[in-house]
Amino acid sequence: MSDLFSIALSNLLSPMVLFFALGFVAALARSDLSIPEAIAKALSLYLMLAIGFKGGAGVAAHGIDATLVLTAIAGIALSFLMPFVAFTLLKRMSKLSGVDAAAVSAHYGSISIVTFVSGAEFLSLMGVTYEGYLVAVMALMETPAIISGLWLASRYLDRSDNTSNGQNELLREVFLNGSVVLLIGAFVIGLATGTKGMETVAPFIDAPFKGILCFFLLDMGLIAASRLREARVISPGLIGFGLLMPLIGAALGTAAGLLVGLSTGGVTLMAVLAASASYIAVPAAMRLALPEANPAVYLTLSLAITFPFNLTVGIPLYLAVAQYLTGG
Amino acid sequence: METHTRKKIEIIVDAPLVNRITREIDQIGATGYTVFRSVGGRGHDGSWREDQLTGTQQKVLIKIIIGESRAEALIERLSSQLERYSCIIYVSTVEVVRAEKF
Numbered sequence: 441m442s443d444l445f446s447i448a449l450s451n452l453l454s455p456m457v458l459f460f461a462l463g464f465v466a467a468l469a470r471s472d473l474s475i476p477e478a479i480a481k482a483l484s485l486y487l488m489l490a491i492g493f494k495g496g497a498g499v500a501a502h503g504i505d506a507t508l509v510l511t512a513i514a515g516i517a518l519s520f521l522m523p524f525v526a527f528t529l530l531k532r533m534s535k536l537s538g539v540d541a542a543a544v545s546a547h548y549g550s551i552s553i554v555t556f557v558s559g560a561e562f563l564s565l566m567g568v569t570y571e572g573y574l575v576a577v578m579a580l581m582e583t584p585a586i587i588s589g590l591w592l593a594s595r596y597l598d599r600s601d602n603t604s605n606g607q608n609e610l611l612r613e614v615f616l617n618g619s620v621v622l623l624i625g626a627f628v629i630g631l632a633t634g635t636k637g638m639e640t641v642a643p644f645i646d647a648p649f650k651g652i653l654c655f656f657l658l659d660m661g662l663i664a665a666s667r668l669r670e671a672r673v674i675s676p677g678l679i680g681f682g683l684l685m686p687l688i689g690a691a692l693g694t695a696a697g698l699l700v701g702l703s704t705g706g707v708t709l710m711a712v713l714a715a716s717a718s719y720i721a722v723p724a725a726m727r728l729a730l731p732e733a734n735p736a737v738y739l740t741l742s743l744a745i746t747f748p749f750n751l752t753v754g755i756p757l758y759l760a761v762a763q764y765l766t767g768g
Numbered sequence: 769m770e771t772h773t774r775k776k777i778e779i780i781v782d783a784p785l786v787n788r789i790t791r792e793i794d795q796i797g798a799t800g801y802t803v804f805r806s807v808g809g810r811g812h813d814g815s816w817r818e819d820q821l822t823g824t825q826q827k828v829l830i831k832i833i834i835g836e837s838r839a840e841a842l843i844e845r846l847s848s849q850l851e852r853y854s855c856i857i858y859v860s861t862v863e864v865v866r867a868e869k870f
Contacts, residue, residue: 480821481821484821609787609788613784659821660821663821670815719821719822720821720822723822723824724784724822724823724824726824727782727784727785727824728784728785728788731782731785731852731853731854732852735782735824735825736825739822739824739825743821743822
């Protein structure tokens with residue numbers, strides 16, 4: 441128990457969480473601190489490029505083992521299935537309409553790259569290693585949930601205007617979404633160039649990584665708090681969902697990680713992936729495919745409730761559980 | 769100076785849906801339109817601002833100036849989508865200098 445406490449404390453006192461807290465408090469206090477949109481976007485792209493490349497170079501250095509395929513299958517299955525769990529919960533815990541609940545469910549089946557990056561950074565802070573290919577698994581987990589979410593929503597919609605044109609647009613949004621392309625692309629480049637490539641770009645990709653993550657989390661704190669302050673759509677039941685669903689996801693992710701035989705760090709990150717909720721790829725896809733769903737609901741839940749929960753409480757908890765279960 | 773009466777249609781819509789609207793504009797044969805970014809505002813679903821990360825709630829203003837019959841055709845096409853896209857459309861009458869451009 442004291443172990444859990446010390447893990448939680450080292451997370452809370454890490455620069456990443458403290459910068460997030462700074463942004464959060466500043467926005468709550470209505471400070472005029474803000475990060476220009478273009479810079480926030482660039483930081484987010486940098487994080488995807490760096491984590492993708494690191495993951496690819498990691499796989500190139502350590503090689504591919506059989507658990508990779510199993511982990512990929514487990515990740516895709518989780519992403520497909522979790523929206524159904526989320527939808528059932530939402531229908532019991534909130535008064536959301538069917539379409540809104542389906543849109544939220546898709547977010548919780550998908551993943552958040554920044555939550556993963558924070559989890560990976562926390563693991564390296566604690567000296568725990570993880571499988572590099574989890575980055576690729578993350579990219580695979582991004583989209584299946586969108587399909588499940590749309591299927592859930594289709595039962596509540598009377599659509600006659602679903603032209604093939606709109607479908608193509610959605611497919612492009614889902615599979616060629618900027619974050620997915622950059623993540624996979626950087627992973628492949630990392631894989632192809634390996635350790636040597638890593639040495640070449642390390643000054644850009646490795647050295648500033650932690651600082652840029654802090655900068656980005658400052659912005660996340662600002663966004664989360666301003667969303668929370670302006671939210672009119674969030675009921676106590678929805679807040680309960682935003683806190684309970686990551687725990688259920690983490691339990692499923694932990695079970696999947698143990699089942700396919702990942703390391704302690706790998707199990708932790710599977711839990712982090714399953715616990716996290718998307719706020720970049722899925723919202724854009726939902727806005728196109730389900731314009732009826734209220735974006736304020738899914739964005740506030742994902743950005744202002746679940747992300748802060750995972751960052752502050754979730755990640756150290758998932759690590760402690762993984763360490764207990766793997767004996768690592 | 770001689771001027772000519774045309775219709776100006778302004779549409780406020782969430783950024784991800786802009787392509788859907790501009791496709792409709794192309795289909796009625798309009799010669800051009802302009803898309804403007806916005807900084808922030810407030811509406812039925814509460815406040816929104818330049819939406820740093822997701823871009824999902826970023827509002828965009830599209831302006832088109834066209835002749836009356838095309839304006840009616842465009843509004844006809846868009847009005848079936850108004851509820852779904854929660855967009856705002858309004859029309860005004862303007863005077864343009866070079867009639868052949870619109």
